[in-house]
Amino acid sequence: xxxxxxxxxxxxxxxxxxxxxxxxxxxxxxxxxxxxxxxxxxxxxxxxxxxxxxxxxxxxxxxxxxxxxxxxxxxxxxxxxxxxxxxxxxxxxxxxxxxxxxxxxxxxxxxxxxxxxxxxxxxxxxxxxxxxxxxxxxxxxxxxxxxxxxxxxxxxxxxxxxxxxxxxxxxxxxxxxxxxxxxxxxxxxxxxxxxxxxxxxxxxxxxxxxxxxxxxxxxxxxxxxxxxxxxxxxxxxxxxxxxxxxxxxxxxxxxxxxxxxxxxxxxxxxxxxxxxxxxxxxxxxxxxxxxxxxxxxxxxxxxxx
Amino acid sequence: xxxxxxxxxxxxxxxxxxxxxxxxxxxxxxxxxxxxxxxxxxxxxxxxxxxxxxxxxxxxxxxxxxxxxxxxxxxxxxxxxxxxxxxxxxxxxxxxxxxxxxxxxxxxxxxxxxxxxxxxxxxxxxxxxxxxxxxxxxxxxxxxxxxxxxxxxxxxxxxxxxxxxxxxxxxxxxxxxxxxxxxxxxxxxxxxxxxxxxxxxxxxxxxxxxxxxxxxxxxxxxxxxxxxxxxxxxxxxxxxxxxxxxxxxxxxxxxxxxxxxxxxxxxxxxxxxxxxxxxxxxxxxxxxxxxx
Numbered sequence: 077x078x079x080x081x082x083x084x085x086x087x088x089x090x091x092x093x094x095x096x097x098x099x100x101x102x103x104x105x106x107x108x109x110x111x112x113x114x115x116x117x118x119x120x121x122x123x124x125x126x127x128x129x130x131x132x133x134x135x136x137x138x139x140x141x142x143x144x145x146x147x148x149x150x151x152x153x154x155x156x157x158x159x160x161x162x163x164x165x166x167x168x169x170x171x172x173x174x175x176x177x178x179x180x181x182x183x184x185x186x187x188x189x190x191x192x193x194x195x196x197x198x199x200x201x202x203x204x205x206x207x208x209x210x211x212x213x214x215x216x217x218x219x220x221x222x223x224x225x226x227x228x229x230x231x232x233x234x235x236x237x238x239x240x241x242x243x244x245x246x247x248x249x250x251x252x253x254x255x256x257x258x259x260x261x262x263x264x265x266x267x268x269x270x271x272x273x274x275x276x277x278x279x280x281x282x283x284x285x286x287x288x289x290x291x292x293x294x295x296x297x298x299x300x301x302x303x304x305x306x307x308x309x310x311x312x313x314x315x316x317x318x319x320x321x322x323x324x325x326x327x328x329x330x331x332x333x334x335x336x337x338x339x340x341x342x343x344x345x346x347x348x349x350x351x352x353x354x355x356x357x358x359x360x361x362x363x364x365x366x367x368x369x370x371x372x373x374x375x376x377x378x379x380x381x
Numbered sequence: 382x383x384x385x386x387x388x389x390x391x392x393x394x395x396x397x398x399x400x401x402x403x404x405x406x407x408x409x410x411x412x413x414x415x416x417x418x419x420x421x422x423x424x425x426x427x428x429x430x431x432x433x434x435x436x437x438x439x440x441x442x443x444x445x446x447x448x449x450x451x452x453x454x455x456x457x458x459x460x461x462x463x464x465x466x467x468x469x470x471x472x473x474x475x476x477x478x479x480x481x482x483x484x485x486x487x488x489x490x491x492x493x494x495x496x497x498x499x500x501x502x503x504x505x506x507x508x509x510x511x512x513x514x515x516x517x518x519x520x521x522x523x524x525x526x527x528x529x530x531x532x533x534x535x536x537x538x539x540x541x542x543x544x545x546x547x548x549x550x551x552x553x554x555x556x557x558x559x560x561x562x563x564x565x566x567x568x569x570x571x572x573x574x575x576x577x578x579x580x581x582x583x584x585x586x587x588x589x590x591x592x593x594x595x596x597x598x599x600x601x602x603x604x605x606x607x608x609x610x611x612x613x614x615x616x617x618x619x620x621x622x623x624x625x626x627x628x629x630x631x632x633x634x635x636x637x638x639x640x641x642x643x644x645x646x647x648x649x650x651x652x653x654x655x656x657x658x659x660x661x662x663x664x665x666x667x668x669x670x671x672x673x
Contacts, residue, residue, distance in 0.1 A: 097496070098494060098496075098575075099490045099491075099493075099494025099495065099496035099499070100490070100494075100496050100497075101490075102486045102487060102489055102490025102494065103486070103487045103490040103491060103502065105482075105483045105486060105487070106483050106484065106486070106487035106506065106546055106550060107487075107502060107506075109483065109539065109542060109543045109546060110505070110506055110509060110543060110546060112524070112543075113521060113524070113539060113540055113543040114509045114512070114517070114543055115505075115509075116520070116524065117517035117520035117521050117524060118512060118517055118520075120517075120520035120523070120524070121516065121517050121519065121520050124519065124520065177412070180408070180409070180412070185405075187406065187409060190413075191409045191412065191413060193657075193660065194413045194416050194417055195412065195413070195416050196656075197416060197417070197420070197653060197656070198416060198419075198420075200600055200652045200653065200655075200656040200663070201604065201648070201649050201652045201653070202603070202604025202605070202606065202622060202648065202652070203604070203606070204604065204606035204622040204625070205604065205622065205625075205645055205648045205649055205652075208625055208629060208641060208644065208645055208648075209419055209420075209423055209645045209649075210419065211629065211641075212423070212638055212641050212642060212645070213419060213422070215636075215638065217435070217437065218434075218435045218436065218437060218636075218638040219437060219438075219638075220422055220437065220438050220439075220441070222437075223437030223438075223439055224437075224439060227439055234437075254415070254416065254419065258416070259667075262664070262667060263667075266668060311513075315513050315515050317515065317606075317607055318606050318607065322626070322629060336515045336607070339515070339516070340607070340611075343518070343519050344519075344611055349519050352519055353519055353520075356515075356516035356517065356518075356519070357516070359513065359515070359516045360512055360513065360516040363511065363512065363513050363516075364511050364512065367511040
C-alpha cells in the first residue's frame, strides 16, 4: 500500500515536472525577447557607463569617471532643471484641465459619451504627430494661431510663438494638455465613478456645499486614482523628447533640452556612448525611484481608503 | 387654481432645466471645438492648392477648389510617401501579429501552468515597465547591430514587440484566468491538445483581450518616434514619423507646410479610425491598466 502510494506520488511529481517544462515552453518566446531586448541592454548600459566608449575605435575602462563628469556637467544639470520645471508645470496644467473635464463628463446624460470620445481623440495620435501639427499651427506666417489672433484684431502683428522661451514653452504646454488631458480625464473618471452616490447624497442632505463635498469627500476618496494619474503624468513628462525635438529643436538659446534630449545628443550626435550610458543610468535611477514612490503611494491609498 | 399653479411651477422648472441643459451643452460644444479644431483645420488645409500651402489657413477650407497638391509634394520627400506608409504599416502590423502571438502563449503559460520561478519571471516581465526604454537605446542599437538587424524594420519590430510585452502578457494572463477550467477539460477529453486546444478552443474565448492587446500594439508602433529615429539609418527604411523630420526640416530653409499638413493627415487618420472602430477594447485596456 505504501509502495503504491509512493508510486502515484512519484508519478504525480513526474507529471508536474513535465507540465513545468511545458509551461516554460509557452513563456519562452516572451522571455527570450525580454532578456535579449530589455534585461541585457539594461546590464549593458551599466557596463558601458564605466567606459570611455566612442563610436569608432577602442573602448577604455575608466571606472566612475563618467559619473563624476556628470555631476560637474553644467549642461546636464540645466537639462535636469528644465525637465523638472517642465514636469511640474505640465502636470499642474494637465490636472487643472483634466479634473474639471472629468467632472463635466461624469454624469450619464445625452451626448456625454460623444464628448468623452472627442476629448480623448488626441490621445490616440502620436506625440510626434501632435508636435508636427502644432508646430504648423504655431508658425508665424503659415500657421493658424498667430494669423487668427491678428485677424481677430487682438494683436497688431502675428507673433512668432516659437521664437522666445516663454511663448514657445506655453505653446508646448498647451499642445501637451490638448494631447494628454483626455487620458488623465478617463483615469480620473474611473475614480469619480467608483465613489458611491449614496455618500455624496448623504453629504448633500447634511448641508455640505459643492466645494466642501469636493474637498472632504471626493478628493480623499480619489486618493489612489489621483496618485496613479499623477505618477503617469510625472513619469511621462520626465521622459519628454518628441515635442522639444520637433517643435523647437531644443528651443531658443538651447534652453529646452530635456534629459532624454541631452542623452540623445551625447549618445547619437556627439557619440559619447559611454557618457550617454552613465546619463541613462541616472535617468533610470530617477524613474525607478519614482516607481517605488508610486507603489508606496498606492499602498498608502489602500490602507486609508 | 392649485393645478394651474403646480403646472406653472413645473413649467418654470422645465424652463430652468432646459436653460441648464443648454448651458451644459454649449460648454460641451466649446470643449469639443478645442479638441477637434487642430485635426479639422489640418485636414481641410491639406486639400488646398499648392500655391495656398504657405498662406495662413484663414479660412482653413480650400477656397480655390479641392486639390491634392500637398500630398503630391509630400510624395517628393524621402523614398515617396507610399514607401514610408508601407514601412510604417509593415512595422505596425508585424508588431501586432508578433505581440499577439507571443503574449497569447505567455499569458496561457502564466495562467495555466506551474513551473519553477514562475512568479519571479512574471514580476521580471512586469518590472520592465518601470525602466524607460529611452535609457537603453544605445545598447539596443549595438545589440541589433551584432545580430545584423541594425537599420532593419524587423529589428525595430522586435524592439516594439518587447516594449508591448509587459502590458500584453498582463492582459492575456487575466483573460485566460477568466476562462473556466472546465471548458479546457472538456476540450481535452474531446482530444484537443496543446496548440490545437489553445487556437481552436481558447482563442475565441479570449478574443476581447486579443483585440485590446492588438490595438495598443498597433497605435504604439505606428506612433513611436525616438526608437525609429535612432535605429533606422537609411532613407528608404524610415517610418512616417522619421520621414516627417525631413519634411519639417524643409529644403533650402523653406518648409513646405502643405506637405506637413498632408503628412499629419496620413499619420492621424489610421489612428483615429482604429480607435473609433475598436474604442470599447481600447478603453478596457486603459481601465485594466488603471485598476492594476
